[in-house]
Amino acid sequence: MARLLLNAPDQTPVGGIIKISKYRDETRQSIGSVQGASGRSQLVNNFTFTKLKDNTTSYILVTGILGGVGMDNYPHIGMCCTIDQIGYGYNTNASEASSHPAGPAGGGVFYCGVNTGSNNEGTLFIVHKSFKTFDLDAGTHRLDIGWNSNTNVRPTTYLNPNNSDNARHHQTGSHILVYEIAR
Amino acid sequence: MGRLLLNSQESIVSDKLVKCTRFRNDNRASLGDASNGTIWTGNFTKQHDANTSWILMEGMLPGASNYSDQCGVYAMLDGASTSNDTPRHRGIYYSGVNEDQPWARFILYVHRIIDNSDSTQELDAGNRTWTIGWKTRDGGSGNKPFKIWNPNSNEDNRMNQNGSIMSIYAYLY
Numbered sequence: 001m002a003r004l005l006l007n008a009p010d011q012t013p014v015g016g017i018i019k020i021s022k023y024r025d026e027t028r029q030s031i032g033s034v035q036g037a038s039g040r041s042q043l044v045n046n047f048t049f050t051k052l053k054d055n056t057t058s059y060i061l062v063t064g065i066l067g068g069v070g071m072d073n074y075p076h077i078g079m080c081c082t083i084d085q086i087g088y089g090y091n092t093n094a095s096e097a098s099s100h101p102a103g104p105a106g107g108g109v110f111y112c113g114v115n116t117g118s119n120n121e122g123t124l125f126i127v128h129k130s131f132k133t134f135d136l137d138a139g140t141h142r143l144d145i146g147w148n149s150n151t152n153v154r155p156t157t158y159l160n161p162n163n164s165d166n167a168r169h170h171q172t173g174s175h176i177l178v179y180e181i182a183r
Numbered sequence: 184m185g186r187l188l189l190n191s192q193e194s195i196v197s198d199k200l201v202k203c204t205r206f207r208n209d210n211r212a213s214l215g216d217a218s219n220g221t222i223w224t225g226n227f228t229k230q231h232d233a234n235t236s237w238i239l240m241e242g243m244l245p246g247a248s249n250y251s252d253q254c255g256v257y258a259m260l261d262g263a264s265t266s267n268d269t270p271r272h273r274g275i276y277y278s279g280v281n282e283d284q285p286w287a288r289f290i291l292y293v294h295r296i297i298d299n300s301d302s303t304q305e306l307d308a309g310n311r312t313w314t315i316g317w318k319t320r321d322g323g324s325g326n327k328p329f330k331i332w333n334p335n336s337n338e339d340n341r342m343n344q345n346g347s348i349m350s351i352y353a354y355l356y
Contacts (some may be wrong), residue, residue, distance in 0.1 A: 124290060171268040
């Protein structure tokens with residue numbers, strides 16, 4: 001009652017959202033076949049966001065989708081989604097990546113589509129990863145999404161396709177949200 | 184100052200979720216061939232204007248039987264620009280098995296951020312309509328993302344009735 005009288009804001013509920021950072025990429029780009037560290041930021045490269053609270057107060061959850069065309073390497077290729085480049089296995093050297101291709105950075109992103117090099121076929125990436133076990137303090141952080149493989153591969157040929165790929169396409173885009181949530 | 188005196192908790196800093204409206208559709212349907220078409224539509228109430236709240240459309244629609252590799256799928260609120268290459272075609276995508284067979288499954292996923300950086304015209308307060316559909320950029324006829332929306336045992340007798348969900352989240356800036 002006193003809070004209402006004083007017009008003070010609602011209290012933060014347990015698990016409430018503190019901040020949302022928006023990532024939107026609406027530029028068609030060719031995706032190269034690469035291995036090891038070179039692949040780790042091929043889909044989302046150094047998206048910076050600000051975390052307002054310390055590690056004991058909040059954690060990060062990332063959700064969204066990316067779209068591509070063509071899938072000339074369809075096996076599992078160590079898809080990665082991580083913050084501040086944490087958890088890329090034991091090695092940071094691309095030539096040693098095969099001993100532990102993904103590490104805690106792995107997972108949280110996966111893709112499906114048609115296993116063909118044809119650039120007519122769609123490849124859908126779904127991103128959904130909680131970083132509750134990561135130690136992330138307040139301040140600026142970076143999000144990277146890609147893969148970590150021991151050979152030159154790529155999950156799709158073009159990201160965010162448009163009418164360059166097929167006349168029926170409009171410019172497509174990848175939309176991801178970075179939620180900061182109270183623990 | 185009053186909050187501190189009362190020892191109440193800190194307020195949410197930003198991006199407060201003010202409302203979530205959920206929709207379900209559990210009906211199998213055949214999609215027609217056309218240069219454009221509506222798959223699913225619904226209505227909700229937006230409480231705040233474009234400068235106060237933004238929208239996340241998030242949902243998933245299952246499909247069966249390949250048809251068009253791409254056809255210009257879109258997710259929009261009424262008022263959106265329907266010109267070529269506009270924001271309604273972003274944050275929505277589909278993929279699946281390239282076979283014209285009932286067992287060939289598709290996922291059409293929507294995760295579209297709608298805010299006043301590029302889509303103010305979609306964000307007025309009041310009674311609003313959302314739509315999922317397709318429109319080919321070149322006007323090519325005879326298209327659709329897949330043949331069957333929400334497949335069921337008609338496609339494969341091992342399958343139960345599939346359904347689609349859509350959530351419309353309104354967040355304060």
